[in-house]
Amino acid sequence: MKMDEIRKSIDRMSKLPTIAVMLNKCSELMENSSVSASAVAEMISKDQSITSMVLRLVNSSFYGLPQKINSVNQAIVVLGFNTVRNLVLSCSVFDVFWKGDGSTRFSMFEFWKHSIGCAAVAKIIGSRVGVHQFEDAFIAGLLHDVGKIVLARYFRDDFLMILRIVQEKNMLFKEVEKQILGFTHAEIGGYLAKKWNLPGNLIEGITFHHTPSLSKNNTNLVLAVHLADIVCRGLGFGSGGDDLIPQLDTSAWNNSGLTMRVLEKLLPEIDKEIERASDFLSVLTEEENKDEQVASNQDKFWSKNQ
């Protein structure tokens, strides 16, 4: 398969524009300083599914706010434009892409766990390497593997073949992709990000997450995502389909000023943040905060096994 075919298929995907429209409107409104918080809130509130997801997240233990937030408008006032924009983006992507591919070899839950873990870790590392908008590092981390979802969803046969080889031969996902497709999920994700008109730093964060030194203007943000991916794999948090650690881009690492000593000191904080990120995922998947759901699952668990 050629990258051109993938591009054409992405161009044809019917559900993707929803995310693009939402994002563009958000960015447009936020870039225009004369637009008020209530105008942005009104636009977001038109999508009920996204609004309810955003409000659940805002009121979750992830943010630990002292008071209950009842509207998007209030969320913008309390958390700021950027955080809410990123929440809207996370929820829109999740809304479209949460469903699994039906493959027993690939767990969507583990995939999102890895993505959310990377998001949390990229934010911490980003703040250490001078990424000004480290909220963007969170989003880049969250979306870094989105190309894999495109493959799983729209190029199922290739995806399953790649996954089978990854698991049977215990290889890195990106290496098998290169062999089978001639390119990787990073390039697919990058193309999708361009299509969504995401900001340049996010496009680079996705495209170069395995090769941060190739980033032109955002090396440190991309390195934060790259390193977050490696650390999450090392700590065993979630899985992007393979369970191997890729080579660290030493050129980007050396230029960042980070040392292993600094990284070592960050590990407890990283671990805590990953734990918090699990709450974020629980809210998105609507499980943890629904006691009756847990109770019903517990009942099913009992009745199935007794």
Added chain:
Amino acid sequence: MRKLRVEELKPGMFLSKTIRDEKGNALLRKGVKLNSSLIHLLCKRRIPVVWVKDENILQDNATIEIKRKEIEKSLEAKFRYVTQNPIMEELKSILLQYLLKRQIE
């Protein structure tokens, strides 16, 4: 809290993290006190590892050594593509120390 294999669980231990199935559905909520039939059911459901609270777990040197070997083995497997590289060796070493410390504390 620490991570135990299901066969290491003992009645009376408390879950410190919610147990989920492969789809992410919660099966047993954190805080649940384990009894022998629950442990048996977890075995049957092939839940590999479970996080439990620290009370009532004794860690002797032999147990710590076993844990160290397990973590080392798992990291060796993950790092198999990047051997003989000083920076990756250093990374592996700090992860080993950290993961071991997390298990013991």
